[in-house]
Amino acid sequence: MASKHTVQITIATHFPIKLTANDLPISHPQWPIGPWSTLKRVYKQITEEKQKDLESANDPSTQGSLDEEQWGLVTWVQDSIKEGNLKNIIDSDIRGEISLKCLKEYVKLAERCLHNSPKHRPTMAEILFSLESVMAIQEKFNNSLQSASRTLFGRMVNLFPFSSNQENSVQGDLNLSTNSKGNNMFPHMKEVPAHFPSPSPILKEFRFSDLEKATRSFSPDLILGVGSFGNVFLGWVKENTLAPSKQGVGIAVAVKRLNEESVQGAAEWQAEVNFLGHLAHPNIIRLLGYCREELEHLLVYEYMPNKSFDCFLFSVIAEPLSWGTRLLIMMGAVCGMTHLHSNNIVSRGLKSSDILLDKDFNAKLGDFGLMRRCGSETGETHVSTRVMGTCGYGAPEYIRTGVSFDCKCDIYGLGMVLLESITGRRAMDAQRPKGQKSLVEWATRVGPNLKKIMDPRLEGSGSDFGGKSGTSYGFYGSVPVLAGKSDPSFPIQKKKVTPVFLRSKAHLHPRLNTFGVVRIRLLTSCALGQLIAEKYATALSDNTNAIDVNNCAVDVEVTATTEVLKDNDVVIAIGAKDAEFIADTLKYNNKISTLDLQGLDKYGVGRRQS
Numbered sequence: 001m002a003s004k005h006t007v008q009i010t011i012a013t014h015f016p017i018k019l020t021a022n023d024l025p026i027s028h029p030q031w032p033i034g035p036w037s038t039l040k041r042v043y044k045q046i047t048e049e050k051q052k053d054l055e056s057a058n059d060p061s062t063q064g065s066l067d068e069e070q071w072g073l074v075t076w077v078q079d080s081i082k083e084g085n086l087k088n089i090i091d092s093d094i095r096g097e098i099s100l101k102c103l104k105e106y107v108k109l110a111e112r113c114l115h116n117s118p119k120h121r122p123t124m125a126e127i128l129f130s131l132e133s134v135m136a137i138q139e140k141f142n143n144s145l146q147s148a149s150r151t152l153f154g155r156m157v158n159l160f161p162f163s164s165n166q167e168n169s170v171q172g173d174l175n176l177s178t179n180s181k182g183n184n185m186f187p188h189m190k191e192v193p194a195h196f197p198s199p200s201p202i203l204k205e206f207r208f209s210d211l212e213k214a215t216r217s218f219s220p221d222l223i224l225g226v227g228s229f230g231n232v233f234l235g236w237v238k239e240n241t242l243a244p245s246k247q248g249v250g251i252a253v254a255v256k257r258l259n260e261e262s263v264q265g266a267a268e269w270q271a272e273v274n275f276l277g278h279l280a281h282p283n284i285i286r287l288l289g290y291c292r293e294e295l296e297h298l299l300v301y302e303y304m305p306n307k308s309f310d311c312f313l314f315s316v317i318a319e320p321l322s323w324g325t326r327l328l329i330m331m332g333a334v335c336g337m338t339h340l341h342s343n344n345i346v347s348r349g350l351k352s353s354d355i356l357l358d359k360d361f362n363a364k365l366g367d368f369g370l371m372r373r374c375g376s377e378t379g380e381t382h383v384s385t386r387v388m389g390t391c392g393y394g395a396p397e398y399i400r401t402g403v404s405f406d407c408k409c410d411i412y413g414l415g416m417v418l419l420e421s422i423t424g425r426r427a428m429d430a431q432r433p434k435g436q437k438s439l440v441e442w443a444t445r446v447g448p449n450l451k452k453i454m455d456p457r458l459e460g461s462g463s464d465f466g467g468k469s470g471t472s473y474g475f476y477g478s479v480p481v482l483a484g485k486s487d488p489s490f491p492i493q494k495k496k497v498t499p500v501f502l503r504s505k506a507h508l509h510p511r512l513n514t515f516g517v518v519r520i521r522l523l524t525s526c527a528l529g530q531l532i533a534e535k536y537a538t539a540l541s542d543n544t545n546a547i548d549v550n551n552c553a554v555d556v557e558v559t560a561t562t563e564v565l566k567d568n569d570v571v572i573a574i575g576a577k578d579a580e581f582i583a584d585t586l587k588y589n590n591k592i593s594t595l596d597l598q599g600l601d602k603y604g605v606g607r608r609q610s
């Protein structure tokens with residue numbers, strides 16, 4: 001903070017702008033940016049001259065001449081990487097758990113998401129695919145650690161305070177002690193039961209007096225958290241009727257009550273009811289109901305016993321989350337966001353506090369007040385004052401222009417959370433020393449010195465993948481089916497998968513000359529499926545409707561990537577380059593045998609030749 005009344009906020013590509021205290025109507029530790037008018041004024045301050053400075057600041061060749069304060073936390077990350085001091089940037093709580101290769105991939109992914117140019121950011125499918133690869137690498141690493149520890153030699157090595165795996169491990173130790181897998185912070189509270197009625201499209205309209213009862217008159221003791229919308233209270237309702245109940249009886253719910261001062265809150269409330277009321281996905285918070293009486297606006301959600309990701313990443317009190325759990329949480333968040341995007345909805349500012357955690361640390365996206373339907377002409381009607389999202393998470397192009405928020409802006413926010421998850425540092429923290437305030441700048445500067453950005457709390461903790469197997473990570477609707485259970489709230493729409501690709505085959509027909517072949521079940525890997533579908537959609541831009549990309553994103557199964565190709569599997573032709581890419585990738589993960597060009601029918605669909 002520059003003075004008592006002036007704060008320094010870094011916007012756009014982290015160019016510092018001076019604002020007075022009046023410009024920041026809400027005092028919040030995460031520095032939410034003020035009203036739209038303020039933001040517009042802020043943008044005006046970025047003169048052409050400053051824009052030029054900004055461009056030169058982004059030019060790596062000029063980085064050395066920058067005022068250190070302009071770079072913030074990301075600068076710190078960049079510096080550390082350049083110095084070859086990777087350890088510094090990694091949360092020490094997870095250091096011992098991460099393989100160097102995994103760390104590199106993860107940071108590379110974050111960097112790509114945080115690219116200043118939206119067109120260079122990856123697609124959601126690519127992000128999913130990269131995260132799956134990171135998990136596969138990590139799992140291999142965990143297995144190697146475990147088998148090492150199972151051998152006599154390994155057990156002996158474990159007796160010594162040094163590592164036998166120095167080269168590969170970021171920390172280089174063999175510490176397998178189980179770290180926090182995420183215990184319920186409030187174990188005495190009951191969770192929303194699995195058979196809870198589906199939120200969509202029927203939402204309960206609560207009476208204000210009922211919510212008053214459910215939250216003991218909005219008792220300060222029951223505040224779960226505070227956002228710019230207002231306070232979030234813990235409440236109790238009866239399981240079947242959702243009528244108010246005594247504390248500890250029935251089921252716990254989270255009740256968000258709009259602040260009277262919140263200017264745009266009513267619009268956000270409406271957006272939340274409109275969007276969230278119609279979304280059902282395992283990685284998206286369930287809205288159970290709402291209340292609107294006179295000036296009161298409230299929302300009632302399923303209760304998430306472990307609150308939000310930020311509570312663990314930045315808290316000195318909470319037990320640190322293991323690297324495996326963090327990865328699983330990020331995968332869940334990415335799946336949730338993919339679902340949003342596949343419904344043409346952008347979240348307009350994902351941040352770690354929007355990733356809520358259930359008792360098993362499954363991630364669910366919350367905070368939908370800023371959501372907007374892409375391409376909707378009326379979409380801007382409920383744009384809130386928080387249109388920029390929280391400082392530090394906003395995509396540069398959006399901050400510059402303030403218009404046309406799209407999926408790529410969301411991906412920027414996601415990149416920031418990826419970085420936070422590995423460093424254990426906030427995207428923007430005014431308390432940090434000079435040069436470390438902005439995470440993105442810090443991380444970019446650290447360059448190859450990845451260890452430095454890792455959350456120090458990751459250091460020395462055991463390798464832990466949350467007990468999930470490599471084939472099914474638990475983020476997709478298909479998982480309950482794979483596990484032999486069926487969750488009626490999120491039925492797997494397996495049947496949808498095949499039509500998606502079969503529909504596309506006719507359009508592939510004229511392009512069969514140089515095509516490779518990939519088994520359709522491989523294509524149905526969630527990330528891979530959409531990646532290919534997106535590629536099809538681009539290639540067939542004259543007829544993009546041929547591919548229902550929306551259905552590919554979330555309604556596909558994820559089992560196939562580890563299976564070997566079987567006789568009679570349906571295969572589908574794809575462009576030679578894509579085939580090469582996929583085959584290479586899968587071979588790299590030891591998950592596929594060579595593919596064959598023979599046996600295609602006229603639509604490019606065929607069977608594997610032995």
Ligand SMILES: Nc1ncnc2c1ncn2[C@@H]1O[C@H](COP(=O)(O)OP(=O)(O)OP(=O)(O)O)[C@@H](O)[C@H]1O
Nearest residue numbers: 225226227228229232254301303304307308353367
């Ligand atoms: N369903 C829930 N269950 C448990 N805790 C919750 C729930 N929803 C929100 N919280 C807690 O309340 C806090 C405030 O949530 P809220 O969504 O209002 O704001 P935010 O996302 O933190 O910030 P902002 O409003 O600035 O975007 C969260 O960070 C989380 O810790």
